[in-house]
Amino acid sequence: MIQALVLLGILVAAVLAVESKDLLHAVIFLAAMSILVSVEFYILQAPDVAITEAAVGAGLSTAIFVTAIMKTRRKEE
Numbered sequence: 382m383i384q385a386l387v388l389l390g391i392l393v394a395a396v397l398a399v400e401s402k403d404l405l406h407a408v409i410f411l412a413a414m415s416i417l418v419s420v421e422f423y424i425l426q427a428p429d430v431a432i433t434e435a436a437v438g439a440g441l442s443t444a445i446f447v448t449a450i451m452k453t454r455r456k457e458e
Contacts, residue, residue, distance in 0.1 A: 384424050391417045408446040415439040 391414055398410035415438035422431035 384421070387417055387421050387424065391421065404450050405447070408443060408450065411446070412439045412443040415442070 394410050394414035394417060398407045398414060401407040401410060415434060418438065419431040419434040422428075422434055
């Protein structure tokens with residue numbers, strides 16, 4: 382049951398990331414998806430992969446994306 386909810390959350394976060402008009406919101410949704418993927422790896426009894434996914438996927442990648450977005454000009458509509 383919990384695994385199905387986590388998988389549904391991954392799917393929802395992925396769709397929201399793709400459909401988001403704002404890049405910063407898309408990065409936040411990608412970070413949420415990455416955290417849920419790491420939870421899924423932990424449920425599947427792969428804690429080493431879960432820790433790596435959380436550190437690299439949610440932590441490092443999100444920081445790089447946010448830094449890149451902040452260094453660009455944002456066109457307000």
